[in-house]
Amino acid sequence: MAGSQRYMRYIVFALFALIVFYFISSSSVPSASWPAYGESTTPSTPNAAVTAVTAATPHSSTTPNEKTLPPATISGDRMNATFVTLARNSDIWEIAKSIRHVEDRFNRKFNYDWVFLNDDDFDDEFKKITTALVSGKTKYGKIPKEHWSFPEWIDQDKAAKVREEMKEKKIIYGDSVSYRHMCRYESGFFFRHPLMLDYEWYWRVEPSVELYCDINYDTFKFMAEKKKKYSFTLSLYEYVDTIPTLWDATKNFTKHYPQHIAKNNAMKFLSDDGGETYNHCHFWSNFEIGNLNWLRSQAYIDFFTSLDKAGGFFYERWGDAPVHSIAAGLMLNKDEIHFFNDIAYYHVPFTHCPTGEQYRIDHKCSCNPKDNFDWNGYSCTSRFYEMNGMEKPAGYEKEQ
């Protein structure tokens, strides 16, 4: 008799404890402050996190933390936009680092998609790791052979001879065939890949890049609202030996297609003599946020096709950075090009660290302002400011 009474007591006590525990746990999880999770495309991770929190508070002696957590994602609609990365399977751990930076500083709050492109098939490890790291949807595309090979009008012997010469001259990537395919692909094809046709905006990310400040607003929405088409964080002078005839080819294009040249263009950024010669300034294209429909426009396609016919991707070593920059400089109005001073960025060997201490403090920046390249003599960013009649950021003299 005494035994079954004790059992009864245990059962009643256990039930009571369960009810109390349920009550505490459900009221201590601030579910109302995580509304955006419900709309997220990847609900499994956040839910798991919530379960872990409840499981870790079994003792009623622990006082619940009443602090309201910030929402996991920023509310509002998203733009028709994606990140895009061209990479090899062997780039996996370097792109993993880049993704982590982009997610931590920006995309965990926005959950944009990420398109990966490769001239080969992506392997399972690449897909598994990148899918785990990206908060939005990931998509993997193979580049069609026609977009990653020599066009039929290219003289293979001539191209091979150039590679030999460039090797002797120790020009970086001078003897590389794949680097040339890469530059041509980024110049003329990535925006036409079937996976990219679903989007209007892109943000290009390369392996081993870093972001040093929080980005708390939607950069794609900014581009759309301010009517921007192309953007940059770093600009510099191109290595002349890689593009000796690029400007001649550009002038041949402008002669054939004067209708594609914008009235209020950024020629002043590209040339110091009204277009006679190129000053070699370009926006560094390993970072880009831009409009895909502009790249798919007749004007841009005519420009790329004209350059491609001239053969400089193979007979020289034209980079996609000067190609995109010249296109933007001539075929966009200059106010359609945006300098993202607030995006702190690193791609070896240059850093863009925003000028102005208050901005850096407010956005949890971790870059050393002394590393900022903008006001260095080898940067073209001062020219961009001058062309647009913009005041340089306050305090720039002290940070160079």
Ligand SMILES: Nc1nc2c(ncn2[C@@H]2O[C@H](COP(=O)(O)OP(=O)(O)OP(=O)(O)O)[C@@H](O)[C@H]2O)c(=O)[nH]1
């Ligand atoms: N699939 C594929 N991607 C490539 C190939 N070569 C380069 N890439 C990618 O193209 C982009 C530019 O190549 P990088 O090697 O970074 O060229 P870079 O930025 O001029 O030079 P680094 O200073 O070495 O970074 C990166 O996103 C690379 O992952 C290739 O042969 N195949």
Ligand SMILES: *[C@@H]1O[C@H](CO)[C@@H](O)[C@H](O)[C@H]1NC(C)=O
């Ligand atoms: C996104 O943009 C692409 C290219 O302009 C377009 O084809 C597609 O319909 C758009 N998607 C949505 C959801 O608006």
Ligand SMILES: *[C@@H]1O[C@H](CO)[C@@H](O)[C@H](O)[C@H]1NC(C)=O
């Ligand atoms: C000049 O441009 C035209 C039109 O794009 C092109 O057909 C031609 O091949 C170009 N010539 C040279 C030398 O690049």
Ligand SMILES: [Mg+2]
């Ligand atoms: Mg790179």
